[in-house]
Amino acid sequence: MIEFLRIFIIAFVLGFLQSFIITEIDMGVWLRPMPYLLLFIITPVNFNRYGLLVIAFIFGMFIDLTSGTFGTHAASCVAMVYAKNFIDMRYADFDSLKLQGETYVGTETKGLLFYFYYAGALIFIHHFVFFMLDYFEFVSFFRMIFSTIVSSIGTFLLILLFKSIIKR
Amino acid sequence: MFIILQWLKRNSYPLLALLLFAFSVNQILRFQIYQHSYYYNSSVSFFRTIDTWRSNVLSYLNLKVDNENLKNENLILRSQLGINKSPLQTFRDTSYYDSISKALNHYKVVYTYIPANVIKNTYNSRNNYFIIDQGSKQGIEDGMAVICPQGIVGVIINTSENYARGMSVLNSKFEITPYLPSIELRQGVIGWSGMDYNYVELREVNRTEQIKKGMTVVTSNYSSIFPPNIPIGKVHSVSLKNKSNFHQITLKLATDFNRLNSVYCVKNNYHIEIDSLSNPILDLPK
Incomplete structure (x- = not known):
């Protein structure tokens, strides 16, 4: 219950930051960081996968409603959480995490390189789906890829920053 | 029925993900103006292409009937041009083109x-x-x-x-x-x-x-x-x-x-x- 409440508070704070602060800052055409993805990265590996899918959808819809993107965040969050479930089952190794007394993938449990690949892959998937639905045309494919890469880097750096702030 | 239920149970997670994703995309297509117009124009263009293909296939299948009708129409036109017009006089002009133009002016249309x-x-x-x-x-x-x-x-x-x-x-x-x-x-x-x-x-x-x-x-x-x-x-x-x-x-x-x-x-x-x-x-x- 405490875990759920903690995640709820983090979700609220990240959602608020994303909707009312980061979206409002003009960072140019290519850079659109979305640090709210930290919520799904720090979600325990053994969290109910169906529940997480629904939470991702509702959370994405909330971001969409506040930023006027109507389903783009929701679709990309669902895609990312689906991929997270797959990556967790294949690579996260829940037993070793349990032995270390943790339930999530972090730099302190898996090391910086694994975390870089893990978070980087999830962020990239999210941003790829997001920009694909945002650009919505094949002629802008390379622009879409460039936006995805630049924004993924920005998001990853902000996530590292927030993670160091919330110590998790 | 049992097999279907088994399959649904086994694939419930990807199906739920797909459902939520599809719903989100539906929201995008409904409420985002650019995506909506792009989707609408693309689908119209797509279905127009499909219609063109279908029409081409059907017209190909109907070629035999069309050909028969054209042949029959041709018969009527031929009868109008060739048989139903007869020269009133024969021209012996040296100029070929003169004789042609005169001949055209002196044909009678019977039907x-x-x-x-x-x-x-x-x-x-x-x-x-x-x-x-x-x-x-x-x-x-x-x-x-x-x-x-x-x-x-x-x-x-x-x-x-x-x-x-x-x-x-x-x-x-x-x-x-x-x-x-x-x-x-x-x-x-x-x-x-x-x-x-x-x-x-x-x-x-x-x-x-x-x-x-x-x-x-x-x-x-x-x-x-x-x-x-x-x-x-x-x-x-x-x-x-x-x-x-x-x-x-x-x-x-x-x-x-x-x-x-x-x-x-x-x-x-x-x-x-x-x-x-x-x-x-x-x-x-x-």
Whole structure:
């Protein structure tokens, strides 16, 4: 219950930051960081996968409603959480995490390189789906890829920053 | 049913993810103006392409029918151009182009064609009639021949301002002289026996003539109503009665009266002139 409440508070704070602060800052055409993805990265590996899918959808819809993107965040969050479930089952190794007394993938449990690949892959998937639905045309494919890469880097750096702030 | 439930249970997670994703994309397509218009335009373009493919395939499948219709139309046009125009004089000019232009100016058009649609048609009575949607205002007159792309249809007998009534081939009073091009025979009379709307009888053909099944029968150039070489039908059966001097011939009609729709009314512009020359009084010595 405490875990759920903690995640709820983090979700609220990240959602608020994303909707009312980061979206409002003009960072140019290519850079659109979305640090709210930290919520799904720090979600325990053994969290109910169906529940997480629904939470991702509702959370994405909330971001969409506040930023006027109507389903783009929701679709990309669902895609990312689906991929997270797959990556967790294949690579996260829940037993070793349990032995270390943790339930999530972090730099302190898996090391910086694994975390870089893990978070980087999830962020990239999210941003790829997001920009694909945002650009919505094949002629802008390379622009879409460039936006995805630049924004993924920005998001990853902000996530590292927030993670160091919330110590998790 | 059990297998389906098992499959749904096994794949419930990806199905839920797909459902939520599809719902999100649906929201995008519904509420985001750019995506909505792009999706709408793309889908319209996609379905237009599909329609074009479908239309191409269907038109390819209908090529045979179209080809037949074109051939028949061509027949009419050919009869208009070649047979129904005859030179009034022969030119002996040295200039080739002069002779061509003069010749074109001095051709006479024997037949005038007026297209019409059949709005009513009977084919099961003893005496059958049809009504067309063109009348005297459009130039239809009593006695005009009526043909369709497949063959002959009948003769106009009554005309109002905007409609006309015709006596079809399937009428006991209808008679026409045929021409069998394969044996160059202009003999006999065609009439309907009243039995089957697909067949007519060819009577009074001498038993010495070599009539064979499958021979094409067309209109004769002796007719002052019908243009020559319009298909009537094909010989379906030939038999000889004992002690009879004539063949008993049945023709399968070229025209399908069950599907009669577009027709042409044909006016012989020299009909009166020809009839006046046929008057026996002219033969009397003065």
